Amino acid sequence: MTTINEIADKIAADHHLTKIDARAIVEDVFAAIAAASASGAETAIRGFGKFKVKQLPERQGWNPATGAAMKVPATTKLTFVPAKNLKDALKK
Numbered sequence: 001m002t003t004i005n006e007i008a009d010k011i012a013a014d015h016h017l018t019k020i021d022a023r024a025i026v027e028d029v030f031a032a033i034a035a036a037s038a039s040g041a042e043t044a045i046r047g048f049g050k051f052k053v054k055q056l057p058e059r060q061g062w063n064p065a066t067g068a069a070m071k072v073p074a075t076t077k078l079t080f081v082p083a084k085n086l087k088d089a090l091k092k
Contacts, residue, residue, distance in 0.1 A: 045083075055074070056075050
C-alpha cells in the first residue's frame with residue numbers, strides 16, 4: 001500500500017523539496033481533484049486516468065434478510081477510468 005507520506009517522500013527526494021512542501025503539494029492535488037468532483041467536473045490526468053462523477057438513478061432492490069422489495073435511493077458515485085498507459089503497465 002502506498003500512503004500520502006510515501007508519495008510525498010518520493011516527490012521530495014526526486015525534486016529536492018522538503019517533505020513538508022512535498023506533502024502539501026500532494027494534498028493540494030488531491031484537494032483539487034475532490035473539489036472538481038464535488039462540482040460534478042471530470043478530472044483527466046494524462047497518462048494516468050480520469051475521475052468521473054456518475055449519477056445513479058433510484059432503483060428497485062431487495063432486502064437480503066427478508067427478501068422484501070425496497071427502493072434504493074439515487075446517489076452520486078465517483079469512478080476512475082485508467083488511461084491506456086496505466087492499463088498496459090499493470091499487464092506487465
